[in-house]
Each structure stands twice: as structure tokens, then as C-alpha cells.
Amino acid sequence: DMVSRSVPYYFEIQRMLSEIARDFAVDGTNVYDIGCSTGTTLISFDKMVSQQVRFIGIDESEEMVKQCRENFKQSGFTRPNDVIHADVNNGIILDNPSVVVMCLVLQFIRPLYREKLIREIHRQLNPQGCFLLVEKVLGEDSLLNRMFIDYYYDFKRRNNYSDMEISQKREALENVLIPYRLSENIELLKSAGFNSPAKFFKWYNFVGIIAVK
Secondary structure, eight states, X not given: OHHHHHSTTHHHHXXXXXHHHHHHOOTTOEEEEXXXXXXXXXXXXXXXXXXXXXXXXXXXXXXHHHHHHHHHHHHTOOSXXXXXXXXXXXXXXXXXXXXXXXXXXXXXXXXXXXXXXXHHHHHHSXXXXXXXXXXXXXXXXXXXXXXXHHHHHHHHHHTTOOHHHHHHHHHHHTTTSOOOBHHHHHHHHHHHTOSOOEEEEEETTEEEEEEEO
């Protein structure tokens, strides 16, 4: 409930991720969700991706890992799956991945480790595999950035967040959620080896990017 009230078009983003994953998943490979939280994305994939793949979620929160496993059971998850407790700030090992997703996660990775992590994802991703990145971003222009933030807060108010709740959330995320500009994320992907990253979603200061190896 919190995510759907805080992220514009959250369920549409999940549908888009699932559609793209369906086109890139390959039989006999693994599909990863890095920062899987309670499993929403992989549960959506399970319903839409027809290929015979193993779904693997990774999260640094033991509580989230437990809840994700429980949600898989309750949703009637049909494919082989693993949920791994790991902190990807320390690096990542991927096995035979055709699709890798990071939905609203990279912004929480320490900037010092982001380039290394993206390079590791690119290096281990199968040829013609895709990396799907959804992020909150900064505007390229300071005036537009401020406007986009204001529009975002209006969105949260429309979803019944009070001004105090918005302020408390902003303070809680200060120096924890560190967004990059869209151009910086694109450059990060290109420097890791992805040739032509492209936007598949954009709403003010939220963006979805697909990068193919």
C-alpha cells in the first residue's frame, strides 16, 4: 500500500516490466530481481512470463526475504525460485541471467559502489539479456527539478499523505536515497558496456530504463 501510494503508476510500471521481461527471458535461464522486497515484481513476472525460467530475488533485509517467500507461497508461485539474503553493496554473483531488474533500488546503493555493481551486472548478463532499471531521478535543470518535486508531493497528497508525513519521509530518506540525474544513470549504463539504454517510462522525477547487452 505504501509503495503504490508513493510511486506514480506503480502497477503500470510492474506491468511494463513484466511485458519486457517476457520478451527477453530465455528458457533454462534465471530472472533476477535485485532488491526484491516482498516479491511484487517476481509475482507479476510469474503470471506473464511463459518461458521455463527460475526466478531469483535478492534483498538485504531478512524480514523482506521472509515475507517474499511467504508471498510466493500465498500467490501460488508456479516456477522454481530462490530468495537470497545479501547486501549488493558488497558485489553480486549472478548465474545464467537473461533478465535482471532493479526497481527503485539503485538509488539506495551507496554512490561509491554503483559503477562497480552495474559493471558486474553487465559482465555476468547473458548476451542479448536485458537490464531493467526503475529509479527516482533528479531533474537536469534546477528549476524543473524543484517543480517536479512539488508535483510529486502533490501526487502524495492526492494519495492521502499529510504534509507532516511527507516531511517526515523526506527527512528519513535524506542521505539514504541519493538519486542521480537521468543523464548520469544513462552514462553509468553506457560506461558499464550497455550500448543504447532507452527510457520506457517517465513521469516527472521517476524513470524506467531498459539496457540490452
